[in-house]
Amino acid sequence: MKIKYFSIPLLILAYSCSPKATIKQEENQVTVPVSLLTLGNEEIYADEFLHILSKNRAFQSKESKITEAEFEETFDLFVNFKLKVKEAENEGLAEIDEFQKEFSMFKEDLIRPFLIKNSLQEGELMKAYNRMQEVVKASHILLQFPSNASQADSIAVFRMAEKLKSQSEAGADFNELALEYSDDPSAQENKGSLGYFTALQMVHQFEDAAFGLQTGQISDPILTGYGYHIIKLEDRKPNPGEIRVSHILVRTPPNDPVSEERALRKVGDIYTELQKPESVWEDVCKMYSEDMGTKNSGGMLSWMSTGSVIPEFERTAFSLTEIGEISPPVKTPYGYHIIRLEDKKPLATFEEMEEIIKSKILRDSRSTLIQSQVVAIQKSRYSFEENEALIDSIGVIFKNNVKNDAIKLIQSKEWKDEMIIKISGQEKSVSELMDFMDKAEQIVRIGANDYFTSWYDKFVEVNLNTAEENDLEANNKDYQLILKEYRDGILLFSLMNQNVWQKALEDSLGQITFYEENKDRYQWNERVEALIVKMGKENKTANVRKFLSDKKYQSNLEARLENTFLNDDPLAFTIENNIFEMESHPILSRAMTNKAFQEVSFDGKTYFILLGNKIPAGPKKFEETRGKVIQDYQEYLDKSLLSKLKNNYIIRINEDEKRRVYDIVTNK
Template sequence: MNIKYFYSALLILAFSCSPKTTIKQEDNQDKGPVSLLTIGNEDIYADEFLHILSKNRTFQNKEDLISKEEFEKNFDLFVNFKLKVKEAENEGLAEVDEFQKEFAMFKEDLIRPFLIKNSLQEGELMKAYNRMQEVVKASHILLQFPNNAGREDSVAVFRMAEKLKADAENGADFNDLAEKHSDDPSAKDNKGNLGYFTALQMVYPFEDAAFRLKPGQISEPVITEFGYHIIKLEDKKPNPGEIRVSHILVRTPSNDPVTEERVLRKVGDIYTELQKPESVWEEVCNLYSEDLGTKNSGGTLPWIAIGSVIPEFERVAFNLSEIGEISAPVKTAYGYHIIRLEDKKPIAPYEEMEEMIKSKILRDSRSTLIQSQVSAIQKSRFSFVENEQLVDSLSNIFKNKQKQQAFQLVDSMPWIENMLISVRGEEKSVKNLIDFMNADNQIVRLGKKDYFSAWYEKFVEVNLNEAEEKDLEANSKEYQLILKEYRDGILLFSLMNQKVWQKALEDSLGQVAYFEENKDKYQWNDRYQALIVKMGKESRKDAVKKFLMDKNYQDNLETRLENTFLNDDPLAFTIQNNLFEIESHPVLSRIMTNKTFQEVNIEGRTHFVVLGKKVPAGPKKFEETRGKVIQDYQEYLDKSMIASLKENYIIRVNEEEKSRIYEIVTKN
């Protein structure tokens, strides 16, 4: 079942037409929540009715208030809706596998906005987008750890990083220090200068440190997967957005001064040629560019942003300000480029970039950081307790034994039934963890973690998530209402599909019987044979008119008309040729029925009509109106079902509570 089916069900609810309920007064009691109505033995509360009634309304403004008639209509529809849901439950539709799977899928989507993880993730998304409003220019010194580094090695690298930071702050040139000490291979050429970049272009700890600095400041040693970094912020400025450029490339062979000089003269001549008023960029590019992938398309490159191309190219490209402006030749590792600015655009709105940002965040270390924060909040909120001694024992067993041997050893331990963790007072034993690991129905990525740690963390995460879900179901009114709305909507669809929609489609005998009992509803008005020509090209109007004006309606007139005109000019006009009801037709309703040939102009389009015989009003055949019969039969089945349900279920309405809601939502 798809979400559109749910909305189809709500449309049926909104447009169903049902007889007024006979209501019984219910005494208002002060004990606990007061129900709005009761169907059978089930109490239904006003907040559910208000939730459905408040779609696209707040009732805070006068324009949102509804009339008494609208209120009564919506209340009757709500009663009908809940009757159908009650019937679906009593028929066991909520227990069917298909429903369970469908509801579980919806539930997974519906709960996301309410989760702690979602709010933290939204915060990270917005933080990344806000950072993307700026670009920063930074230099760095990287100190890597030696292979198989121990704790002493790590401390030594950290001490060296601190010394270099101190040297830089005491006046030593930062870029000279980078050239001399950095383990980044590119530092020999760029002296640690990374150029400009923005959020999501560096590993997160590096990005976070760089964006927290002010120009001229040097960071404390920052650890990443590459080692320790000392970062100096050179500049910070607004993000210029993206640009689209084209280029002409002349490649240069390495370590060949003679060829280099010849290439330099060549690119200079190309640049001079481009300054001539009569020169055409695309022609020059096609003749001289050595970028085989773009030379035939004017040298056009994809949209580029700060940090997405090599710094030498980027610097020149982003300095171009006017569309069509051409740069002087610039050298990169690929050769010499002449760059032309084709277009530019600011950074896109958050709504357009949200999915891209989310995709990148979920793939970098921020996702681990978010999960750590989620776990910490959940542990605090849901009274998490851990048996640290047992966790350590299990960790040692799995570190020192083969996996299968470890499982066998744990199975034989007397403490296998002992509490390992507790969430909201619900204890989980060592055996629960072992069963969880053996079930192997979770995706667990080890990364740098050992086997046991990865599985144990996943076990804790799953149990904490389940606790959060139970807490939402018990305490979040908004989530409860949305969950119930979708659950009831799926049940409603299942019942309607079974008893109304699909039944009406498949019950051919029922269709015919309904048609025979309601023949008076299916009548033709006066009809006429008619050929209607709608002109597509007004230039052919006179020729078509001359052809038709002396013709009578005949079966072969359409073919003759097509052969005369459309073989040579298929778009000259379109044709309708059939038996039509005059009164309801947009063209024929404007003609006189005593003339064979007529011309009608509708919204600037010429229509020619050749009128044939009149067919008097009379009954339709079943085959001629089967689609409308099925539609009416579905409506009949729906009304019959509602009437039957109202006889089978006792409906009690609390008039006091209904009046309270009425005062909130109606125009007084």
């Protein structure tokens, strides 16, 4: 192994925060890890450098190959970066509260993509979106449980559901059965028909069953929070996407045949009026529509998808095919509608809908299902054990005592230090569970469970999550690298802010000293007083030229120009009036130095120039260049910091390992 010591030039490492590395390292390259470099007593390995290096390069094509010079420069940057992180650690910056809080917030975001829960959520999101490619039409019969239902009641309801399924499969009319037996109030109107719907519009147990049926098939009894459902799938077809329509509404009072007849005649007359070539939809809508919220805006409604509005309206609206097409009057519980198609669009992409789908999933019962699956996987993966007898005993105590009394009573028991759960070989005692409940730092929803069971489940969930996080931190290489990258990045920022950036901004004495010692850096070239007029409107050019042609440069000339011309036409021209370096100014560099008034054309614009006194080259005052001084002072402090670190830490490079890394990124 060849080792060398070397000095590192001043460079600050900067790279992106993407969590995906693009270099694929060879598997099983070495049995024992070999360090790439050593800083002091800390060994740093190639995978960390490759992770950083891959942020801005894919190394997959010939055009993206890294040159040896680029590799050496990046390697030096990496060493500089690690030196500063090492110093930040030695200064104790990783121990301060501000760092701990910031790093904890980053960890919460960084770990999410690696968690079991995230994988399950992603699966549910994609399943929901795939289902959204279709809409299904179904009818159902709902059988609800009686109040305070016993187990026998539940079985009786289930048996009734099975009986109705059998009758329907034997030839009985499903919708007539729904009318007679369904506990869904709407069945009296729709005979159990739900119309078309797609994913995330029904509770997930109902949705799963409906999308699992073939057309014409009847489901087994499906249990939801509403009771048992029997579902008959009537149709399925591609999702038509979304449409936007406008409508004219004529309302009909319920149970009033006279008003109903009058409304029917009125909507018929409106429809006839709309057939005339000279009719204007917006005018007719404003005149006759009884939807007060939309009549003045042409009856325009929001975008709608299948299953989002009442079936009668939806059926007619989605039957329109041409933009501007107008439907005959359609009856709904609100009255009579005439509908016009305004626009339509296909189902959005998964990327566009991802956040909406996620929000809906996390709000419905699917989120509880996902959490149950997470816990089950965690328990299996981390060898979960529990002391069932002890849990039962504690449950009885909580059942018979209020919370605080129960905790005190349990803490006084001999078995308070006994194991109640074990995760990955780590035991948690009864006392730890009681402390967890007593501190009440978690949000626990009691729901259908008793008080103790809800808190015990949360205790198990929190400890399983901790076990998963610890496992990722100890064994998942990708997560380790990303976590270290962010940790080191925060430490680097803290060190640089403390020793370079903020210090340079606040050290006014240091700024002046640096300025005095480096005054030759801050010099003016020859300058000139100048008034520059850039014409905005060429029709004013002759008048401005005449006004300026016999003038000499004066500082108050700007005000005279503005008062003469801009009061009436503020856009006629713009003015620059200052002391400029002629050679570097884009307009003055085109002017003649020995002529006071002159005209210059540049980039299609006319410029008038009045030159005043010339100011010879010389040093800038500190106030004139303070910003540049601070910038240079920061660079000086950075160099000084690196110089100190190179003297304080021994840097050893494993040249064999470095060459191996170079061969990887150049595909040699």
